[in-house]
Amino acid sequence: MMNDYTSNYFTTDDNVKLYYEECGYGEQVILFVHGYTDSSLGFRHVAGYLEKEKYRVICYDLRAHGKSDAPEYGYSMQRYARDLNNLIDHLDLKDIHIIGYSMGVHIIYDYIRQFGDGKIASLILTSMSPNIVNNKEYQLGMKGYTIETAMETITNLNDNYEAEKRKTDPAANSWMAEYPYILEFYENALNLNQHAMVRLQLSMIANDYWEVLGCITKPVIVIGGETDIYPIATFERTAQLIEGAKLSIIPEQGHLFYLYIPEVYADRIRNFIDGITESDGKRIAT
DSSP, rough: OOOOEEEEEOOTTOEEEEEEEEEEOOEEEEEOOOTTTGGGGGHHHOOOOOOOOTTTEEOOOOBTTTOOOOOOOOOSSSHHHHHHHHHHHTTTSSSEEEEEEEEEHHHHHHHHHHHTTTEEEEEEEEEEOSSSOOSOOOOOOTOOBBBBHHHHHHHHHHHHHHHEEEEETTGGGGGGGOHHHHHHHHHHHBBHHHHHHHHHHHHHHHHGGGGGGGGGOOOEEHHHHOOSOOOOHHHHHHHHTTOEEEEEEEEEOOHHHHOOOOOHHHHHHHHHHHHHHHHHTTOOOO
């Protein structure tokens, strides 16, 4: 398992300092894009199950997350996608296996919309819908999530910020004591401010990325939990609309399976990437 990592910072083109860390020295480059209220720390447990001789793993903290700056501006999927592009340029990365989790998938979709997928070797799209808001005709968003519940969430963040932020603290849930490393992750992950939380919620509900799926030309696997906050039908439809995409549903797991069973998630990632490599870039079943 990889336990050693190097820590670094880089500055975006709008003068925001973002933290990133690397481990491993293999030829295959894996770049993790985490989700809302997460950080790079959560993916150390996944990276620990990826062989350092085969993979170079890069994780970074989104702005207002983890150790990155939390400015008063720049909280949209469009800006977060430009941050991702800045990091790719800073490290001069090519042929990257990009892994998006939850909101990180929206960032990847916006990156593809703006910059294409020319520097991407493959995509691992985890636990996210291209459009998270449901209505009477559309039920592929977050379970039970409508524009009304979205507005209620944003209003509560705006009017009762401290109380809402405390709800993200897993220490309040006694069952979390079984997972001390998850407690450590959350204790060190949050650097959010009210502007970030409200504006990121607005950005997620404002975007619909279903049309982007047809623009993806690289190998893709869509991964979700059987009891995820998004229905299995969402993951199935996403995979259907991306040419040649694979689908992997992790049994008996919800939205946070990457923290609860990182070894299983790492195994799905490894098998997919190795399958692409062994087939000389062609899409094969894994």
